[in-house]
Amino acid sequence: xxxxxxxxxxxxxxxxxxxxxxxxxxxxxxxxxxxxxxxxxxxxxxxxxxxxxxxxxxxxxxxxxxxxxxxxxxxxxxxxxxxxxxxxxxxxxxxxxxxxxxxxxxxxxxxxxxxxxxxxxxxxxxxxxxxxxxxxxxxxxxxxxxxxxxxxxxxxxxxxxxxxxxxxxxxxxxxxxxxxxxxxxxxxxxxxxxxxxxxxxxxxxxxxxxxxxxxxxxxxxxxxxxxxxxxxxxxxxxxxxxxxxxxxxxxxxxxxxxxxxxxxxxxxxxxxxxxxxxxxxxxxxxxxxxxxxxx
Numbered sequence: 001x002x003x004x005x006x007x008x009x010x011x012x013x014x015x016x017x018x019x020x021x022x023x024x025x026x027x028x029x030x031x032x033x034x035x036x037x038x039x040x041x042x043x044x045x046x047x048x049x050x051x052x053x054x055x056x057x058x059x060x061x062x063x064x065x066x067x068x069x070x071x072x073x074x075x076x077x078x079x080x081x082x083x084x085x086x087x088x089x090x091x092x093x094x095x096x097x098x099x100x101x102x103x104x105x106x107x108x109x110x111x112x113x114x115x116x117x118x119x120x121x122x123x124x125x126x127x128x129x130x131x132x133x134x135x136x137x138x139x140x141x142x143x144x145x146x147x148x149x150x151x152x153x154x155x156x157x158x159x160x161x162x163x164x165x166x167x168x169x170x171x172x173x174x175x176x177x178x179x180x181x182x183x184x185x186x187x188x189x190x191x192x193x194x195x196x197x198x199x200x201x202x203x204x205x206x207x208x209x210x211x212x213x214x215x216x217x218x219x220x221x222x223x224x225x226x227x228x229x230x231x232x233x234x235x236x237x238x239x240x241x242x243x244x245x246x247x248x249x250x251x252x253x254x255x256x257x258x259x260x261x262x263x264x265x266x267x268x269x270x271x272x273x274x275x276x277x278x279x280x281x282x283x284x285x286x287x288x289x290x291x292x293x294x295x
Contacts, residue, residue, distance in 0.1 A: 001290060002227035003139055003282075004174065006234035007151040007158050008121065009074050010254050010279070011132045014235075017124050018075035024120040025083060025113075033100045033112070034093055048086045049078065056260070057206045059085060063110055066182035066210050069238040075258050076117065077236065083113045122157045126164045131279040133165045138283055140169040145286065146227060148172045150240065152179055174219060179239040183214040190246035201242060203266045209242040216243055224249075229293055233282055237263040245272050252276050252285055 008014050026045060030038040052059040052071045060067040061081045071081035087093045087109045094109065101108040101115075139147035148171070151158050155175030162171060189197035190211055202208040220243065224230055233252040234240035244251045245267075252274045253259070253267040267273035274285045 001144055001229040001231060001286070001293070002146045002148055002223055003286065004148045004150045004223065004230060004232045005136075005282075006232075006236075006240050007149050007153070007161075008076055009235035009256065010233060011129060011136075011149065012127045012161075013129050014127070015075040015257050016127050017121075018079055020124060021076065021117070021120050022079045022082075024123070025079065025116040028116060028119070029083075034096050044086055044090075045082060048089070049082045052078065052082055052085065061180060063106055063180050063182045064184055066184055066212060067238075068180040068182055068210075069236065070207065070260070072258065072260055073236040073238055073263060075256075076121075077239070078258070080113050080117060083116065084109050087112065118153055118157075121153065126161045128165060129279050133167065135280050135282055136165065136171060137168045140167065140171070144290070146172070148174050148223070150174050150177060150232070150234070152177055152239075174223065177219045178215040179213060179243075181213060181215040182210060183212045186212045186214045188212070188214070188217065192246075198246075201246065204262055207262055209238045211243055211246055213243055216240075217247075220244060220247060220249065229289075231286065231289060233276075235259070237267060241267065245270050248272060250274065250285075250289055252282055254279060 005011060026038060026041050030036060030041050056070055056072040059071040059081055061069045061077055061084065069077050072078055087097055097112045098108040101111045104111040136147055139145045149158055151173065153175060155173040158173050158175060189199055192198045199212055200208050200210050231250045231252065232240060232244040235254045235256050237253060241251045241253055250272045251267065253264060254276045255264055264275050268275050276282055
C-alpha cells in the first residue's frame with residue numbers, strides 16, 4: 001500500500017503560516033513588480049480577501065480558464081486566490097504583472113502567484129503538525145505501507161524540511177504534481193453512478209469540482225503502477241482529493257480549522273472517502289482499508 005500524503009496543510013499547519021506568506025508576497029509585489037506603496041497594497045489585499053470570504057462559491061483559483069479550487073478550501077489557496085483576484089481587478093496591476101512575466105506558462109497572473117508561493121514557502125520555517133513525525137515513522141516501520149509525500153512544489157523544498165523531523169528513514173517525495181494544472185482540451189471522463197461519464201463533478205447546488213487535471217492524473221497512474229493499492233491523504237478536496245475519489249482511490253481528508261463544511265460532507269458521503277479529525281487517525285483508517293484488501 002502506497003500512502004500518498006500531501007505536504008502543505010496536511011503534514012504542516014499551513015494556517016499558522018498563511019499570514020507570513022501573504023506578507024512576504026505583498027512585499028515582493030510592492031517593491032519588485034507593482035511599485036506601489038506597501039500599505040496601499042495591504043489595504044487592497046484585506047478588502048479583497050473579505051470579499052472572497054463573504055461569497056466563497058463565487059471566487060476560485062483559476063488556471064487555463066477552469067476552476068482549480070474554490071477560494072477558501074485552504075489557507076494557502078485563499079492567499080493565492082486573493083492575490084489573483086486583486087491583480088486581475090486592477091488594470092495597472094495586471095499590466096505590471098504581464099510585463100514581469102512576458103513568457104508565462106499559464107498566464108501572467110497565475111505564473112506570478114505560483115512564483116510568489118514557491119519562492120516564499122521555501123523561506124518559511126517548518127510548521128509540522130504535532131502528529132506528523134509519529135504518523136510518518138509508523139508508516140516507515142510498517143512492513144506493507146510505503147509513505148510518499150505529495151507536493152505541487154519542487155521536491156527539494158520538501159526534502160529539506162523533512163530533515164527537520166526525527167524520522168527513522170528516508171521518505172520518497174512526489175513533487176511538482178501540479179494538481180492545479182487544468183487541461184480544458186483533455187477528453188478523459190470519469191464514471192459517476194447517477195450521471196454517467198463526467199468531467200465536472202457537481203457536489204451540491206452551489207459547488208462543482210472540475211476533474212480535468214491531466215498532470216496529476218498521470219502522476220497517480222504512475223504511482224499505481226508501483227503499488228497495487230493507493231491511498232491519498234490531504235487537507236483540501238478540489239486540488240488533491242476529488243480526482244482520486246473519481247479514480248476509485250481511497251481519499252482521506254484532514255479536517256482543519258479552514259475546511260469548508262461542504263468538503264467534509266462530500267468526502268464523508270463518498271464510498272471511498274474518509275474524514276480525519278486528527279492526522280494520526282489515518283493509522284486506524286489504513287488498518288481498516290488493509291483488512292478490506294485482504295478480505
